[in-house]
Amino acid sequence: MEGISNGIPANNCSESEQLVKPYVPPDVARELVTRLYGLAVQSIKELVSYDDKNFHIKVLEDYDNANIKELCPHGYILKVLNAKDSQCESIIDAQNAVLNHLTTNKTVTCPRPILNKGGKFKSLEKLYGKSTEGDEPVSSERPYAFYIVRLYAFIPGKLLYGKSCPVHVWYKVGLLCGTLDKALKDFHHPGYKQVDSLWSLKQIPNLVKYLHVIKGPKRKALINEVIQAFSDEVMSQYDKLPKGIIHGDFNEQNILLEEQANQETAGKDYNVVGILDFGDSHYSCYVFEVSIAIMYMMLEDTVDPLAVGGHVLAGYLKEWKLTDLELSLIKCCVAGRFAQSLTLGEYSYSLDPGNEYLMTSAKKGWSLLENFWRVPKAELYSTWKKIISSYK
16 A cells, blocks of 8 residues: 555655544544534544544434435444555545445445445545644644545444353354355455555565564564464465455454343353454455454454364355365464464554554463464364364
């Protein structure tokens, strides 16, 4: 994405001062919703985000937008994209097209884009940075940048993150993941030709540039070992791997659950109802998609994380088949995502200290990666195979 301007006006910051993450206080969020979408804001709640700004907006009944036929009963999500990604408008168009494709065909529950008053699914807005002088008025001296603003229908549900889930939820996550890949198998958009995200698994060999942020020689050696194995085993076979549009970030913060009673245990149970945030969607290998899902579900499992892959794969394979080559590479791909998440999390935290969201994977990730990487592949696959067979 870097270096693609698409005609965005220059900001008045030097490159080193670029306001990547937008500064959007509640009054600015309210103004954007009212001016761009003609909605009267009732309440605003900021949501956790990696490098964008997201808000859950509830609105009053009166509105002024001919492109909205009826109000969403659960409200909306206002998304202000970070400055870097806002430079790639064609990619944002591709993401909106994916969401419209899925919501129109009703194959997968995901956020539905909302048209603004101008009949567009996005707009580019000039926003100022946070003042260092308190509540001083906006002036030409304040640094600013340009950010893409979008609105989506809010989907009710609970994030998977932090929930104590029975293992059949991992199966349902795999099922949703496979259903999504199947639903997008014939989807194409020219905007995806430009996507070359650092979060794509094919970028794992480039993690060597960030090894300096890893603390301790043992951890650094582990990441380096995974990077080398991924380069040798996966990237050498990259051209042979089936590809299509994938979500690219099937993690616990993006999966929606619906709580339900467990009749057998009289406790809580969950159904997987939807997937959020297509900001990392891109054209890539299907085996990467399911491997990413396995890695993040391992972080959430509290009983037997090494067995999670069997449950996720059982669900995924019911909807989408993998070749023998793809199956043989899953362990390395899962480890690669661990390495990627841990390394880039450390790097991002070094740039934004105090943002604990950036370190979510690190809480359990280091010990999990070490244990996972040391398990012999044959032993791991044997366990997974038994689990997959149990669902048939």
